[in-house]
Amino acid sequence: MKLLKLVPQDTNIRFLKLRVPFFILSLVLIAGSWMAVAVNGLNLGIDFAGGQEVRLTFEENDAAPVGELRERVAALGYGTPVVQEFGAPNVVSIRVPLPEGAEDTPGVATEIGNQVIATVEENYPGVRTDGNETVSGKVAEEFSRDAALALLAAMAMVALYIWVRFEWQFGVGALFALFHDVSVTLGLFALFQLEFGLQIIAAILAIIGYSLNDTIVVYDRIRENLKKYRKMPLPELLDLSVNETLARTVMTSLTLLVALLPLLLFGPASLFGLVAAITAGLFIGTYSSVYLAAPLLVWMGVTSDSFVPKETDADRQEKKVLGQV
Known part of the structure; x- marks a missing residue:
């Protein structure tokens, strides 16, 4: 029996060809989201409003x-x-x-x-x-402060983890992608005035986790390909890496969507905001992994030598001794 492939093996979509327009679009979305929060405000639930x-x-x-x-x-x-x-x-x-x-x-x-x-x-x-x-409003303010600190701490630890595992450029790229995801999610809640409570903070943390998982998969393939294709131009290498992980991204997104849609359409009203946030974050996180996290590496100077160990004085001395023998 032939296995069903949602994404053909020879898929070669040139994602980075449109990296500049999509990056501008992302900046507009971030600015528009924070403008919506400033103008409309968030429809705070009891957890934050008392x-x-x-x-x-x-x-x-x-x-x-x-x-x-x-x-x-x-x-x-x-x-x-x-x-x-x-x-x-x-x-x-x-x-x-x-x-x-x-x-x-x-x-x-x-x-x-x-x-x-x-x-x-x-x-x-x-x-x-x-x-x-x-x-009281004082307790609600404490909830708001703790929720904001939780989001900031999550994003900071994510950036630190990726920085240690890869290079600092990857950490900056992942952090910017996460900032985009959180900003657009907040903007949607401000625009449609959906109730914003503690469960939405949980949804945003779930979005951060999903987006990070997708970004790390893409980054890991980029790192492998940087070692494998030393002479390939970086934009082509990034396109190759994203295409190689596309099947996994589509399958993961569809599986999660299958579980979310029934809850979104037929679930209780008390869960609508939570499910709506995660559903929106599913698309926002996938978009940012492809059109923000990867293209930013081009502008931050990642090259084919980024993961090649630098030769130390000890290495050169050892080579000299071996050559004399």
Whole structure:
């Protein structure tokens, strides 16, 4: 039985022929994304904007009906709630956004929490209230700071890893590609005003991981070909390397897309932002690996001698001694 090949073995697409227009396009996308964030802002979720948190225990149930709770609390009209298990299957944390100014008005936030509790108790007898607290803006600011630090630390460690494994030019190329991926993802959330919460930070970290994986595969093939084809012009060598890894890239992307599309189209609303971010990042990360990470090596002076060990004085002395023998 003949194996199905999504990408023919003799594929020879000249990706780097359009490296300048695509690089300009990438710069425009980055600038436009940050402009959208500055003008529209991000539609921050409860994790970053604060809200009212209610903790409940369903004493007569083995597990809390998380999906039903989300629908019933959303019907109160305070926005999309965040409903999560809290330490045990029958314990939940329900967080709802607060109207503007509610946090500064005594009793308003607590009353909203009481409405949530009353709604749950009305439909589910035997519920115990464990807490009714306001998540302040200060706590939300700490979440925002920690999330930003997590993203910066991830990108910095990625650059350091690639720098050590390859050369500094590869580290700079990978870091710029990741900056592009994160920027465009943030721009999409600012443009379409999708809710931006902690789960989106997890999605961005997943995008960084996927993009990095794809970039390292391409870089590893480039390094091999630099040693193998010493006289080949660098743009041609980069095209060859990308084409040789294209089958793997397409197969990985399609496999992930098959898993994401059903969730995107038919999954619960609470997961839409997370799945949408990863789906967009799948295409953004693949694009940056091909049209940013690889072409940048040309402009940063990578040559066929980049991975050839330099001859030291000891090596030359040894050759001289051997020649005399």
